[in-house]
Amino acid sequence: MAMTSSVAQTPIARKISTNAVIRTVFANGSISRADIAKLTGLSKQTISDVVRDLEDDGWLKPVGQTDGRPGRNAITYEINARAGLAVSIDLGSTKIAAAICDLLGNVVAETKVSTDPRGGMHLVNQFSDLIVELASAAGTTADKLRLVVLGSPGVLDPATGHINVAPSIPGIDAINLRQAFSDRMGIPVIVENDVNLAAQGERWRGHGVETSNFAFVALGTGVGMGIIANGTLLRGARGAAGEIAYLPIGGDAFDPGGFTLGTFESAVGSVAMLRRYVGFGGRNASTVADLFAAFNAGETSAAAAIEETARLVAVAIAAIGAALDPELVITGGSIGARPELVNAIRGFLPRCTPYPPRIEISRFGNRAALMGGMGIAVERMHDDLFGVKLREV
Numbered sequence: 001m002a003m004t005s006s007v008a009q010t011p012i013a014r015k016i017s018t019n020a021v022i023r024t025v026f027a028n029g030s031i032s033r034a035d036i037a038k039l040t041g042l043s044k045q046t047i048s049d050v051v052r053d054l055e056d057d058g059w060l061k062p063v064g065q066t067d068g069r070p071g072r073n074a075i076t077y078e079i080n081a082r083a084g085l086a087v088s089i090d091l092g093s094t095k096i097a098a099a100i101c102d103l104l105g106n107v108v109a110e111t112k113v114s115t116d117p118r119g120g121m122h123l124v125n126q127f128s129d130l131i132v133e134l135a136s137a138a139g140t141t142a143d144k145l146r147l148v149v150l151g152s153p154g155v156l157d158p159a160t161g162h163i164n165v166a167p168s169i170p171g172i173d174a175i176n177l178r179q180a181f182s183d184r185m186g187i188p189v190i191v192e193n194d195v196n197l198a199a200q201g202e203r204w205r206g207h208g209v210e211t212s213n214f215a216f217v218a219l220g221t222g223v224g225m226g227i228i229a230n231g232t233l234l235r236g237a238r239g240a241a242g243e244i245a246y247l248p249i250g251g252d253a254f255d256p257g258g259f260t261l262g263t264f265e266s267a268v269g270s271v272a273m274l275r276r277y278v279g280f281g282g283r284n285a286s287t288v289a290d291l292f293a294a295f296n297a298g299e300t301s302a303a304a305a306i307e308e309t310a311r312l313v314a315v316a317i318a319a320i321g322a323a324l325d326p327e328l329v330i331t332g333g334s335i336g337a338r339p340e341l342v343n344a345i346r347g348f349l350p351r352c353t354p355y356p357p358r359i360e361i362s363r364f365g366n367r368a369a370l371m372g373g374m375g376i377a378v379e380r381m382h383d384d385l386f387g388v389k390l391r392e393v
Contacts, residue, residue, distance in 0.1 A: 014050075017042055017046055017050050018050055018054070018386060018387070019386060019387050020040040021040065021050045021054065022054075022059075022382070022386040024036050024039050024040055025077065025078060026079060026382075029078055030063050030076045030077070030078045031076055031077060031078070032066050032074040032077070033051050033075070033077070034074055051077060055077070058083045059079065059080055059083050059385070060077045060078070060079065060080060061077065061079075061080040062077055063076055063077065063078050064076045079103055079104060080103075081102035081104040081106060082102055082103075082108075084102065084146055084381045084385060085101070085103075085108065085138065085140060085144060085146065086100070086101060086147040086148065086374075086377035086378070086380075086381055087099070087101075087134065087145055087147070087377070088100075088148075088149050088151075088370050088372075088373025088374045088376075088377055089127060089130075089148065089149070089150045089151065089370075089373065090151045090194060090367075090369040090370045090373065091115065091123070091150060091151060091152045091153070091169065091194065092115060092153070092194075093115060093169060093222075094114065095113070095114060095115060096112065096113050096114075096115050096127075096130065097110075097111075097112045097366075097370050098110070098111055098112075098113075098127075098130050098131070098134055099111075099134075099370055099373075099374060100135065101374040101377060101378065103378065103381060103382070104378070105204075105205075105374055105375065107374070108138045108139075109134045109137040109138035110134075110370075111130065111134060111137070113126075113130065115169075117170070118170070119169050119170035119171035120171025120172060120175055121171075121175060121180065122171075123169070123177075124175075124177070124184055125184075127148075127150070127181060127184075128184050128185060131148070131185065142185065145185075145187055146188075146381055146384075147187060147188050147189075147190070147377050147380055147381060148181065148185060148187060148188070148189045148190070148377075149189075149190045149192065149197070149374075149376045149377045149380075150177070150178075150181065150189060150190065150192070150373070151192055151194035151196075151198075151369040151370075151372065152166065152169065152172065152177070152192075152193065152194055153166050153169060153194055153222060153224075154167075154169065154172070154173065154193065155239055155240045155243060156191060156193045156196075156239045157239050158235055158239045160178075161177065161179070162176060162177070163177060164238075164239075167260055167261065168221070177191055178190075178191045190376060190380070192373070192376070193224070193226070193239070193242075194218075194224070195216060195218045195224035195242060195369070196226040196233055196235075196372070197226070197369040197370075197372030197373050198332055198364075198368035198369045198371075198372055199214075199215070199216035199226025199227065199233065199330075199372065200226070200228075200233060200375055200376060201364055201367075201368045201369065201370070201371030201373075201374075202214070202216055202330050202362060202363070202364075202368065202372075203228050203372075204371065204372065204374075204375030205363075205371060205375065206362065206363045206364060206368070206371070207328060207330050207360045207362070208228060208328070208330065212228065212230050213230060213324075213326050213327050213328075214228050214326045214327055214328040214329065214330060215227050215228070215242075215326045215328075215329050215330070216228075216330045216331075216332060216362070216368070217244070217316075217317070217320075217329055217332070217336060218331075218332050218333040218336055219268065219269075219313065219331060219332075219333045219336035219341075220333035220334040220335050220336065221269055221270050221271070221334070222245065222261075222265055222269060223244060223245045223262070223264060223265040223268060223269055224242060224244065224245060225243075225244045225320070227241055227242050227326075229324065243262070244262075244264055244316060244320070245261060245262030245263075245264055245265035246258075246262040246263065246264065246265075247262070247264040248263050248264075249263065249264045249267065249315055249316050250263060250266070250267025250268060250272075251263045251264075251267050264316060268309050268312050268316075268335075269335075270288045270334065272309070273291060273305055273306075273309050274286075274305075276304075276305040276308055276309065277291050277294075277301055277302060277304075277305035280300075280301040280304040280305055281301045282299065282302055283301075284299065285302065288335060291305060291306070292306075292338055292340055295340055296340070306341055309335075309341065310341055310344030310347070310348055311348050313341075313345050314348035314349045314351075317329055317345065317349060317356075317357065318349065318352045318353035318356075321353055321355060321356070321357050322353070325355075327357065327358065328358050328360060329357045329359050330359075330360050330361070330362050331345075331362065332362035332364070332368050333366075334366065336361070336362075337362060337365055337366070339361065342361055345359060346359055
């Protein structure tokens with residue numbers, strides 16, 4: 001006689017059943033065992049066994065009862081989001097943003113602190129202390145966390161996690177950051193380029209949700225790009241795909257002085273914008289925020305600086321379009337999130353390319369990389385815990 005209980009199921013069959021139940025609960029929220037059985041096609045006995053085990057292990061929790069139906073009310077279940085917690089960290093040259101999220105991607109604790117200027121292993125110590133404080137704020141302890149996703153500037157070797165080029169973070173290219181951080185915390189650590197994380201944040205819950213081909217262009221103190229091509233992050237042979245700071249635009253590409261920051265970054269980063277503003281006769285801005293304030297006050301020097309920066313960025317986007325053919329370009333960063341600049345870029349694009357892509361400002365502002373880290377953390381937890389890939393490749 002065929003048996004459908006968990007006792008008779010092979011480990012593979014049980015994993016498939018668990019996968020189906022978890023997928024169904026994720027997709028439908030609060031749901032009864034009978035409805036899970038209808039949606040999955042699994043037997044009621046199998047569903048009862050799987051749900052019972054998931055509840056006993058803390059992954060599902062009862063939240064109510066069905067009503068308005070004939071017959072007895074049934075218990076409804078949903079994911080116990082707090083059963084899995086992970087950390088997302090966005091390392092910047094001056095600030096570190098960090099958040100703890102649960103299995104559903106909800107933020108349960110978040111903070112921002114100044115980056116330790118000494119860099120290197122001092123940052124590993126700072127990350128560790130920061131996570132302990134965040135865990136306490138979230139009502140848990142650091143040893144209960146399942147994963148850390150760290151976004152960092154620089155060219156990342158995806159095989160080793162080593163950061164090869166990060167001029168704004170001293171000493172970080174001299175250590176194995178992933179290994180040192182993982183050893184310190186005792187949990188897995190994923191290290192990713194910060195702009196790649198921002199692109200994945202947009203793909204998870206931003207403008208990139210409905211398209212499989214887009215680029216995230218970060219414009220601020222530095223310049224970078226994350227590329228989603230046919231639904232997958234494009235890394236390149238050395239992990240340097242999207243390092244548009246080195247595009248030969250806006251200066252002499254043969255000047256070795258541009259080999260550190262890059263020709264394009266040297267022409268459109270925040271330092272270049274301020275230098276351009278002063279060159280046009282501006283005297284009222286010492287920061288990029290001041291420059292945009294001067295623009296909105298009608299100052300012609302500020303308008304000229306923003307217009308020239310927008311022209312160069314439009315040329316870069318035209319080059320990106322010719323190489324990658326993205327449906328969408330999302331801009332972010334302290335400069336790329338400014339509508340004054342983005343509107344000017346939109347005006348220049350049709351003048352330098354016959355097929356200008358749609359331009360949108362990131363929905364997340366300076367939290368895009370943090371969002372991307374949480375998205376990766378949630379997907380990894382679901383896959384590790386339940387064998388469930390939330391997004392098919």
